[in-house]
Amino acid sequence: MTPGSSWTTRGRSWTRSPFSHDSAWSPSSSKPKEGLALNNGTAACTAVAAVAVNRAFDLASVGFGVHALYAQALLATDQSFAPFVQAVKPHPGQIFTAAAMIDLVTGSAAIRNEEGGARDRPEGVLIQDRYSLRCLPQYIGPIVDGMVTVKRQIEVESNSASDNPLVDGERGEILHTGNFLAQYTGVAMDQLRYHLGLMAKHIDVQTALLMAPEFNHGLAPSLTGHMDGMSVGLKSLQVAVNQMMPLMGFYGQSIVDRFPTHAEQFNQNVNSQAMNSANLARETLDVFTHFLAVSLFVAVQAVELRAKQMRDTYDAREILSPATIGLYEAARAAATPKQIGDGPLMFNDMDQLVQPMVEGLIAGLDTDGSILRSVDAVNRKLRAHDDR
Structure with missing residues (x-):
């Protein structure tokens, strides 16, 4: 247990002083209903969910950078992110995404600057991406928008009375x-996993484009650095x-829809499955971390070529x-000690x-890792976004 930690056993709550320099613990008496509130399953699964939501926003921010x-x-066009396009279909998440992408790609020599009527499309590049x-x-x-709704639901659940009576x-x-029913937590975690899967699918599609010489605008097949x-x-x-x-x-x-309907003589005939859902979210985030590490490897190789x-x-x-140089530097340094410029x-x-x-890159995606720090601006904006 760490300083400031607490736990409850046999009706008594125990707290460790955050300022203590020894291993001594002093008992603390629970106030009415605090013991049950601390031990209720809803509190436990919502705690797991809260950690998952926090991690999901971190990784989604990296997804924007990828x-x-x-x-x-x-060699994408900036027309896709033009404010006019989003203004005539004004979903909050769509507006946010386009604005975030404009912030991320502005000033790039590789982006086709066509927003506002300019035309600098290279010969042979299709008019539409x-x-x-x-x-x-x-x-x-x-x-x-879905992730923001999930975040809001977990915040409300975390600050609610979830015991009975x-x-x-x-x-x-x-x-x-x-x-006590953790249905909001369970549904939120189902939704979180679904949204993360959609984001991975979208990145996977673009990875395939980068690998194919028919569609990657002159890059080597499979992004090969050494063609011999x-x-x-x-x-x-x-x-x-x-x-x-x-x-x-x-x-x-x-x-959450897969629950027993006759438990305890039909008393517990609905069940949120929230802990299962939250634990699956943790597993999904582990996979997504690995997925993004590989995607960043591909991204660094592609921009260098x-x-x-x-x-x-x-x-x-x-x-x-300018907004993506930090991510590029952090990802490359996490992957190899080789100096930038000394080959791809x-x-x-x-x-x-490839494995090390x-x-x-996986280590750089850790909570305090260099890659996460490089997308802090996107992360802060994403967490502040409101879909209402």
């Missing part, structure tokens, strides 16, 4: 009721994200927007192992 790096590697780029605000918008002190009445010999580029990493994405979709299925094509240097900072992230896959590089 999208911005991918958009630059794919593929759906995964062109429809990005419309696709990610509902995910943003309840005492109305003003009326002097004891009410035998059902606030037996190198196969990042094909194995594409396969990795492609198998993780369906797993997240599987975890995204609802579980694009920089070589556009500026004859593997230093992607030469073409990236992976020059020859026969010369090095991906593990470095």
Whole structure:
């Protein structure tokens, strides 16, 4: 137990002073109903859910950064994010997503600056981007709004009375009721897993675009750094994200509707399944962390190859927007100690192992990791967003 921690056993609450320098614990007496409130299943599963929501917002912010790096590697147009487009379909999440993407890609030498009538489309590039780029605000918008609703529900549940019976002190009445049912928590976690799966599916689609020479506007097949010999580029990493994405979709299925209907002689004939749902959210976030680590590997390789094509240097900072340089630097440093500019992230896959590089990226996605710190601006805006 850490300083300031507390627990309840045999009707007594025990608290450790946050300022103590020894292992001594002093007993603390519970006030009426506090013991039950602390031990109620709703409090426990909502605590798991609150941690999951916090982590989900962190990783979704990285997802925005991945999208911005991918958009630059794919020479996307900024028309898709134009304020006018969102104004005539004014869903809050769509407006937020488009504005966030504009902030992330403004100033990039790789983005086609076509918003406002300008035309700098390279020869041979289609006038319209593929759906995964062109429809990005419309696709990610509902995910943003959904996550905000989940966050709000968990905040309300965390600050609610969730035990039984309840005492109305003003009326002097004891009410035998059902606030202990964690249905809001269960449904929220079902929704959270579903939304994270949608985000992964969208990133997976764009990963496939980057790998295919027919659609990646001149980048090497499978983002190969070394075109001679037996190198196969990042094909194995594409396969990795492609198998993780369906797993997240599987975890995204609802579980709150799968409850026993006759437990305890029909007394507990509905059950929120909230703890199962919250625990599945934790597992989904573990997979999503690995998924984003691999996606960042792909993103770094792609923008470095694009920089070589556009500026004859593997230093992607030469073409990236100011808002994505920090993420690029953090991801690359997490993957390899090799200096920026000394070739692409992976020059020859026969010369090095991918696993420790991906593990470095996973570490950078830790709660206090360098990658999360690099997307702090997006994270703060996302947490402040209101879908109402």
